[in-house]
Amino acid sequence: MTGVEHIAAAFAGADKRAALMPYLMGGFPDPATSRAIGDACIDAGADLLELGIPFSDPLADGPVIAAAGTAALRAGTTTDDVLAVAEALAPRAPVVLMTYVNIVLARGVDRFVRQAADAGAAGLIVPDVPMEEAGPLLEACDAAGLALVPLVAPTTPDERLREIGARARGFLYTVSVTGITGERVGVDYATIVGRASAATEVPVALGFGISNAEQAARAADAGADGVIVGSRLVREAAESDDPAAAVGRVVGELADGLVG
Amino acid sequence: MSAVEHRFGSYGGRYVPETLMPALAELEAAWLAARGDGAYHAELDALLRDYCGRPTPIYEAHRLSERVGRTVLLKREDLMHTGSHKLNNALGQTLLARRMGKRRIIAETGAGSHGVATATACALLGIECVVFMGTEDMRRQRQNVLRMRLLGAHVEPVDAGARTLKEATSEAIRDWVTNVETTYYVIGSVVGPAPYPAMVRDLQRRIGDEARAEVLERHGRLPGRVVACVGGGSNALGAFAAFLDDDGVELVGVEAGGDGLTTGRHGAPLTVGGPAGVLHGAMSAIMQTEDGQILEAHSISAGLDYPGAGPQHAHLRDTGRARYDAVTDEQALQAFRTLSELEGIIPALESAHAVAWVLAQSDGELDLVCLSGRGDKDLAEALDRLGIE
Numbered sequence: 001m002t003g004v005e006h007i008a009a010a011f012a013g014a015d016k017r018a019a020l021m022p023y024l025m026g027g028f029p030d031p032a033t034s035r036a037i038g039d040a041c042i043d044a045g046a047d048l049l050e051l052g053i054p055f056s057d058p059l060a061d062g063p064v065i066a067a068a069g070t071a072a073l074r075a076g077t078t079t080d081d082v083l084a085v086a087e088a089l090a091p092r093a094p095v096v097l098m099t100y101v102n103i104v105l106a107r108g109v110d111r112f113v114r115q116a117a118d119a120g121a122a123g124l125i126v127p128d129v130p131m132e133e134a135g136p137l138l139e140a141c142d143a144a145g146l147a148l149v150p151l152v153a154p155t156t157p158d159e160r161l162r163e164i165g166a167r168a169r170g171f172l173y174t175v176s177v178t179g180i181t182g183e184r185v186g187v188d189y190a191t192i193v194g195r196a197s198a199a200t201e202v203p204v205a206l207g208f209g210i211s212n213a214e215q216a217a218r219a220a221d222a223g224a225d226g227v228i229v230g231s232r233l234v235r236e237a238a239e240s241d242d243p244a245a246a247v248g249r250v251v252g253e254l255a256d257g258l259v260g
Numbered sequence: 261m262s263a264v265e266h267r268f269g270s271y272g273g274r275y276v277p278e279t280l281m282p283a284l285a286e287l288e289a290a291w292l293a294a295r296g297d298g299a300y301h302a303e304l305d306a307l308l309r310d311y312c313g314r315p316t317p318i319y320e321a322h323r324l325s326e327r328v329g330r331t332v333l334l335k336r337e338d339l340m341h342t343g344s345h346k347l348n349n350a351l352g353q354t355l356l357a358r359r360m361g362k363r364r365i366i367a368e369t370g371a372g373s374h375g376v377a378t379a380t381a382c383a384l385l386g387i388e389c390v391v392f393m394g395t396e397d398m399r400r401q402r403q404n405v406l407r408m409r410l411l412g413a414h415v416e417p418v419d420a421g422a423r424t425l426k427e428a429t430s431e432a433i434r435d436w437v438t439n440v441e442t443t444y445y446v447i448g449s450v451v452g453p454a455p456y457p458a459m460v461r462d463l464q465r466r467i468g469d470e471a472r473a474e475v476l477e478r479h480g481r482l483p484g485r486v487v488a489c490v491g492g493g494s495n496a497l498g499a500f501a502a503f504l505d506d507d508g509v510e511l512v513g514v515e516a517g518g519d520g521l522t523t524g525r526h527g528a529p530l531t532v533g534g535p536a537g538v539l540h541g542a543m544s545a546i547m548q549t550e551d552g553q554i555l556e557a558h559s560i561s562a563g564l565d566y567p568g569a570g571p572q573h574a575h576l577r578d579t580g581r582a583r584y585d586a587v588t589d590e591q592a593l594q595a596f597r598t599l600s601e602l603e604g605i606i607p608a609l610e611s612a613h614a615v616a617w618v619l620a621q622s623d624g625e626l627d628l629v630c631l632s633g634r635g636d637k638d639l640a641e642a643l644d645r646l647g648i649e
Contacts, residue, residue: 055552059541070421102546103551106535130281155282164278175279
């Protein structure tokens, strides 16, 4: 099964109103614990995992995820360490890697994609590679069966949204707010989810700003096929003495919010 | 009217979150329209003349020339209003922001020169201004922080990483992603996603245009070399742009050598070479680890303390049209002192790098140096290091 098929199966097979995709920062607080956090997420009902490879200058991330990346790098986490975490988790759930373009370019596009696919990763999200710059990366991902997942934002005009939607692999990462990652309240999801769903054949996953079961349920109500929760979980991992248990508990609450 | 360049060879591009892509397209369209609009240029030209004091003079530095054994000309950007070349760009972009109906302007700053220039332009045009600045730079450049506040700008401290220009730029981009609908981002150098590198170059190229015409008129020839410091590289590219087709004119960009290139503590990605990478939205020469993590730069000069450089500089290097070299903190400090003593001109520590490079050469006959800014802002830091009380 290719990564693209693996992701499609996870969305189709989710036993909730929307697939649940927790984000965790690879190597935070250390590689072994981040793997345990991933396992705890799956145990608590995650359908897919988004796994961050830390980057020194993450322009799309808010303070919580940026700080976790900085801490992971300070602790010596390398790209190889995170690929090893991916390899450990991939047999249990599709792992979608999230990192910035310079991390990909540093090893070379083809080599990075091949290593990610060899580690069992199902997809790749690179938020600073818009459609215009994606050509070589999309080609390499397609050849390796790795889903290159694009992002769309509330600021994306309809025509552009259709172009991006047509090239989406795996799912369309739909950014719920104009801004960076981080917890928020009072956002209307229906408009952006409706626009995204109309523009693509692949599932629509909503992320950025979703932090609790009520918001996850509202995302499902709005028609999202998937819900991505990041900063809330990374904050939990940062603040707890037992990060895996704490993150698992919140993922369980989110999963409950998506049932029924 | 030519299109705005997105790529310079393989460098440049637009590596930013999707949220910003429509804003960059809007900016490019607005810039193309402004660039072709006589009214925009008339207003900018009048302000540059009456408010900023342009054209800036070319000064033949006699005692410095005697010291190095050839004629050295200084393009006196230090004499422009606010004390550096930065206002050429900040004013041009702030006028553009007003045309676009933006009510809020943000900027990043290292040494504070671009922050002061942007705060000045915003005061002039009555627009809200927020300047992101690393807390280490706020310490080194306290006077510029106070100037910005007096001008009515809000200085937003950035406490991440090395607390200098790289972090300030990242934070400004994050603010722009969040407030893109109301906010215009005035980038201070020839860096960032397209159209910024080409737009900032075009706004700075009057440095080179003025200098080229005046040197031709006064000396009956073009300079043998044009020398300028390079952090992001806006004063250098502004100077170089007018001479790109003059094959006989050598173009020299001088980067921050910091503690020395072999120590790794420097800000000289163009000089050192190494694989290209993406920082702050563009592919260019950057300082990075094998894994692609961006390294912290080091320079005594806050304006050169940056691990990247403008994409067109990387292209000019690769094609051989310009050459890049570095001078150390110590050389720059000595040049700071030498120019003060020989000419009565206290240069910015950034500009002192270009002067230091000229002082170190034994060849050449007619050097044109872009003196990009004045050194008042650097007095405390430099005098302390030089042991002058």
